Amino acid sequence: MTTAAQPFLSVDGLSVTFPTEDGRVQAVDGVSFSVERGKTLAIVGESGSGKSVTAQAIMGLLDRRLSVVTGHAWLAGRDIVAMSDDEVRHERGSSMAMIFQDPMSSLHPFYRIGAQLSEAVLVHQKVSKHAAREQALDMLNRVGIPDPKTRIDNYPHQLSGGMRQRVMIAMALINSPSLLIADEPTTALDVTVQAQILELIGTLQQEYDTAVVMITHDLGIVADIADNVAVMYGGRIVESGSVDEIFYHPQMPYTLGLLASVPRLDQVRAERLDPIPGNPPSPISLPPGCVFQPRCAYFDRVAGHACQTVRPELLDIGRGHRVRCHLDSGQRDQVASDVLAALAGGGV
Amino acid sequence: MTDASSNDDQVLRVTDLRTYFPVRSRGLLSKTIGQVKAVDGVTLSVAPGETLGLVGESGCGKSTTGRTVLRLIAPTSGRIELDGDDITRMSAKQLVPLRRKAQMIFQDPYNALNPRHTVGTIIGAPFDVQSLNPAGGVRAAVQDLMERVGLNPEHYNRYPSEFSGGQRQRIGIARAVALRPKIIVCDEPVSALDVSIQAQIMNLLKDLQDDFGVSYLFVAHDLAVVRQIAHRVAVMYLGHIVELASREELYSRPLHPYTHALLSAVPLPDPRAQASREQIRLRGDLPSPINPPSGCVFHTRCFRAEERCTVEIPELREFSAGHTVACHFPMLEVIPGAVIEGPDSGLTPQPVPYIRPPSEVISDIAESGSLARAAGVDYVEGPDTPVPQ
Amino acid sequence: MSAYVVRRVLSMILLLALLSLVVFILFSLLPADPARLTCGKSCTPEIIEANRHRLGLDIPVFAQYWEFLKGLFFGRTYAANSPDPVQCSAPCLGYSFKRGEEVFVLIKERLPATIWLAFGAFVLWLVAGISLGIYAALRRGRWQDRTVMGVALVGYSLPSFFIGLVAIFFIIIRFQLLPFPSYVSPFENPLQFLQTMILPWIILATLYAAFYMRLTRNQMLEVLGDDYIRTARAKGLPERVVIRKHALRAGLTPIVTAAGLDLAGLLGGAIILESIFSLPGIGSLAVNSVNDADLPVIVGITLVAATFIIVANLIVDLLYAVIDPRVRLS
């Protein structure tokens, strides 16, 4: 049993590289964060920023022959990175579980959902097939599948996308894991269904006291369910902190850029949005200094071309808020207040 | 710009449009055993220089509407007028000259471009189809366009695979604006893009509208994106338009329960505001468009539904100037912070994707093929929702 | 399901009827005149005409076809009015005047050798092909993968008569590891049967296994990248369960299709190997009949082989529905 103050998952300097034909792909570089039971950490970033690879590294789902994982991921005090394949396998699906983006393709099309659920029980618990099926039925009930007695014998293709994601959640939580990693679980779903699924995850999180890592690119989802936020860019965490810190005191130019790019439902921005110029970096050829420098509007405020040559460190600026940027605190405040003022003033 | 219904200078006018897809039994002697009512009585119009947003959940018929008004799909009934010409029943040949006036941009920047053609060929295709020779030659015109949409004109001879998603979307846009059309149907043009790229593309679309006065029929499921770009917004549910209003009206004073539900389901990127909003939870699944509910199609999931809703189809009524809604009990009040739950309509049986046994020869001929080619589009995406067979 | 099977069987019969008609017409268009071939140099037009009548070839093609169909169900009598009528009992697939035998009987006698050859090789190549294919997929890009695929390529590209002759020369003649092949029924002399069959089995299996290795490997590689495999791993299933239960089942359908059709093809006779190893099977019968221009036998073999293929097709479709619940047979 971990106490509330002690994080259930604590990731420390996690790096992942893929040796490929085009060169070494540094997908994740020195990522650190932690999550307590009952709390939600949102990892937010654009596609290719390393969110899924981070999740798969924690779950031990990366093929060791095709990737190099370094650093630590402490799960209740034990380092997953240092475990053998078999040891991680025992943790997967029992103490930590994962749900994926596309519920359409994440269930095996040839097996009934009951069989797929019971299978998850049977690998980790010494129970009879009948008992496993009872657990599956109970879990389907909990995730709000109507008429579970019939649905348990359905094949995935007989269910809608939202229902399949519920089945995935049931499968992930059936062994009451303490950690749930959700990798963009609602990206493929409609907003109304997304709301149902997010609510369900929240309810079950309370019930099981689960630590949740929610991976998303949607700042709305972050605002809705997260306690803490880590913003990823080019394989690194560039800013992290409590949800209030990130939304109301953002400091890093990339985070500010993201906030300025999103169209808002509750207010009309200026006729033109203020997007971040350029494209996200390719992990094969990351810029030598700050990874965001080619798209940053403020790098010339930093003396001595540091942004082009020196990797900024993740700096703790208090209140649990950390920022990876060469700007000094005065400059950051200036930049932040400029951007936020422009946003607030843009309404029609 | 908002008063669209009275005068007749509309670029696009669609009246009571219906597009049904036959559901056939299989085998040698297949017969029609039902119909997917993908679009079921849609009326709308788009003024010059205006953007009409079309929003709704997956499968509600947005894309089908967009494709039907361009005649990429044959309408079942209704009337489509493009810049004053009735194109509802025109033949592919008659349509060719009108293709100059209407173009399309697709959602998937990866599949909408022919991978074997260079960017130059793709963007120049509309000139070829229309046998046009712009002053200075096609190449110069294409490079001009590339410059205009933010592509490097020197990449004229590159292939789509060498471009990122956002750049591919720019290629699609350049192709669409090549002939200075009056209207472009944009089918989820930014849905597949990252937030920062999405904003770039939306700005580009706005700039092109300012420069050329082009109109957009902007299909999207993201209500925030639509709010940013559209002048007027139509909300669709199961083949019907349930509410149509100016942007300001629709987002500040939505009247239809479904619009309310849709808006409240979108989480705001603002934790405090998000915590204090009206929350409406729709439950259950979208009903099947093969067998839509009686009366108001929304009644199975509506939290305001009454007896009357199950029998009487609500007409689209004008509530205030330019604000129409199809509901017997429109919502006039907003309750901040309240949580309202809809009835649970249960599970809709899912249409089973038909997988052919190996011996059945697959001989699908894209019926829209010739029409698409006339539009200078050589790649048409298939329906993005599973097609019931 | 059963309605589907009934419908498919009916359409199968229709297809076979059509096919036999086509075969009939094709053979009637051949320049070779079967009646002319019935007698040697000393032929007179009278003898040829008489033989033509005996063979039932003096009536129009469609009438011949009708006679053939009737014979299939009720048997038929050739040259009924002549002094020495030939009886061919139902199911009559024709009568070989060359051999003085009913075609059906000829084929029936030859079938066991072919069936033994086909099934034995089939089991061997499936086991070898699928397991090596999986092995290569799991060791993708490494030396094991390359070795297996290299061997597969060699096996794939060598012609069977070449391997067959080399094997006979070295194993049987040079080192005398096996006696000369001489087919007997396994119920008569199991040892001799095995000694005869082992080489053709292995050679045939090598040829086919090469293809199945590649097919299985590519299927596995494709399936292993699928999302539900990641889900299976995320559940904490042991890798061998992930491979066998989740990946293999998902990748099975094209393998089943290929296996069904290949087996059916072989049941129509493995011409080259049967000839090399002098196995009394359909394939060697076909070769001999072609050499002798024994048309009734050729027509009979063609029809039997086609029947195997058509039946295999139905079985493959049914298996598809068993493997993939999304396939609806209706």
Ligand SMILES: Nc1ncnc2c1ncn2[C@@H]1O[C@H](COP(=O)(O)OP(=O)(O)OP(=O)(O)O)[C@@H](O)[C@H]1O
């Ligand atoms: N060619 C077709 N044949 C049969 N049914 C079709 C076809 N195209 C679309 N449909 C059906 O028509 C309905 C509307 O489809 P449409 O693609 O217009 O939805 P949409 O609103 O664009 O959804 P999405 O948000 O997923 O793109 C769906 O039920 C769909 O399955």
Ligand SMILES: Nc1ncnc2c1ncn2[C@@H]1O[C@H](COP(=O)(O)OP(=O)(O)O)[C@@H](O)[C@H]1O
């Ligand atoms: N198996 C792999 N081999 C090589 N590169 C990979 C592999 N998996 C992911 N990457 C790269 O790592 C980067 C991060 O990917 P990912 O974590 O999937 O991003 P996202 O933030 O969208 O989830 C991407 O550039 C991706 O191309």
Ligand code: SF4
């Ligand atoms: S370190 Fe320099 S380039 Fe990077 S975000 Fe800060 S100011 Fe911009």
Ligand code: SF4
């Ligand atoms: S008509 Fe009735 S069911 Fe339909 S939206 Fe209005 S209140 Fe709801």
Ligand SMILES: [Mg+2]
């Ligand atoms: Mg991802």
Ligand SMILES: [Mg+2]
């Ligand atoms: Mg669509």
